[in-house]
Amino acid sequence: MKNNIQGGEFLIKNQEALEIYIPEDISEEQEMFRSMTMDFLSKEVHPLREKIDKQSENPDLIPQLMHEAGKLGMLSASLPEEYGGMAVDFNTETFLSEDLGTSQSFSVAVAAHTGIGTLPFLYYGTEEQKKKYLPGLGDGSLKAAYCLTEPNSGSDALSAKTKAVLEGDNWVLNGGKMWITNGGFADIFTVFAQVDGDKFTAFIVERDTPGLTVGQEEVKLGIKGSSTCQVFLENVKIPKENLLGEIGKGHKIAFNVLNIGRFKLCAMVMGACKRSIDISIKYANERHQFGVPISSFGAIQQKIADMAIYTYATESATYRVSGLIQDKISSLVSDGMAKPQSKLIAAEEYSVECALLKVLGSESLDFVIDEAVQIFGGTGYSEEYPVASMYRDARINRIFEGTNEINRMLAVGQILKKAMKGKIDLMGPAMKIQDELMEIPDFSDEPNHILYQERKSVLQAKKAILMLAGAAAKKYMLELEKKQEILMNLADMLIHVFTAESTVLRTEKLVIKTGEESNEIQIDMTKCYVNYALEKTYLSGKHLLAELAEDDMLVMMHMGLKRFTKYPILNTLSLKKKIASKLIEKNTYY
């Protein structure tokens, strides 16, 4: 495996199947780590779902479980050994996130603690700060919260009003934060505040500092077991050394830890997708109507297949990015960089992909869990079964870690910025496509392997994005960043094409390693996803075209769009029936 594409470059450069990381590359050691994690979650956490969700009656339950998880190393997996961590590699962290994602409110508490709660210390803390806090955060004796959002600054996080003033040897903080995960029990808070009015800066505030108070638990739609509170700061005096990072550089801390947060959110929701499919298949096999199991109905089979296809595709994209980040970390470390720093830089490099994954994962889960509720019928609406709470719990993922609108705009904006800075050459390939539109299409090449057509179609679809991004840039130039309706559609095209390509490459790699016969279901799922992705890419492209071109140019570009998103007619109904029947027979998600 080697990393030959930089962040955002997937649009203009292609990877080969053997170059990407796939979940089937898992090592024995990683398998052992996973089985320890799943053992803990299935024995200690899943059975307590109802109790956990009654958070006001059992406020200590999640912190206690976190402490137990800490003893097993689940909270310190990514921390360096010198602070008591396990220093596992990034791909192992991805497996851990996926497994954790099955545990609903508990997963939110752990993710906030180990991600946005702990990473600011690891990446930006002084040696003293790291020594003081990281061992406790890693073993679960300390819990962390991250205080960025305020009542009047959510997506517009940098407009926060909380103030910090230096008085002698102390910083004095005043203001209020909102929606703070783990707020009810956290020992340590990373608080973002303005110094001198506009120098956005991070500070460490310990819970028992006079002036820090925590509001009532929010009554939420979902993730009811997780603690979410307002945090008030009234003349909170902290020592000068509790400054985290540099004055005026808080935005770097706030946003850089979010890159990893977004990636891990996708890994976690994929775990939730798998659990949803698994319990849906088992239920569909057990539940009888009209004298037969409901899993024998074509309508239910199509749902199970779609749930599996989107999950397989999301998983393929997630592990591909995991591998890219891991390779980048390895190459930075071999150049002499410290591991935590290299992880930060690697995640920043692939921030476009992290933003795309966040949208992909959260929207896949919403689809999958919605279908799970439908398969369960009335039972899906009952609190007695986990699907009702899983349905509610899924919804937050489109809102936090940057809303999906913000992440869509971020992904496209960053690609355009990279192009303008000359980091990736978008204009060259976009110009070539203009020429290609005038040429007679070449139909001469011959299929030479099982997913040849899918690979070819996905590569062609990249041209559709380049054609439309080029037309948008030409029409609006610097104003393009304000044309949100265009950015949203471009982001959707990027998500579909990146995911389709990742799925094709993964299945190709599987076929190279273990042959066609043992990967039949993966091949069928790949074909169905490519078909779906190209249909969606065409639709988004059509909306864009109507806005970007007119008259002869519109006709010509529409022909180009059709050509670039072409895929032979596929009998998706029968393929999906085949996929579902295999899963139903196994009584579990593949």
Ligand SMILES: Cc1cc2nc3c(=O)[nH]c(=O)nc-3n(C[C@H](O)[C@H](O)[C@H](O)COP(=O)(O)OP(=O)(O)OC[C@H]3O[C@@H](n4cnc5c(N)ncnc54)[C@H](O)[C@@H]3O)c2cc1C
């Ligand atoms: C359960 C929960 C836990 C949370 N945990 C934490 C935490 O631990 N720490 C923390 O700091 N925060 C946390 N948050 C806050 C979360 O990150 C914010 O809710 C989120 O960033 C959105 O901000 P907002 O709620 O103010 O919505 P707004 O920013 O007001 O957005 C409302 C709508 O407008 C859209 N919108 C906003 N700006 C734009 C724009 N420029 N262009 C187009 N559309 C736009 C949004 O996409 C959204 O659809 C949590 C929130 C919840 C609900």
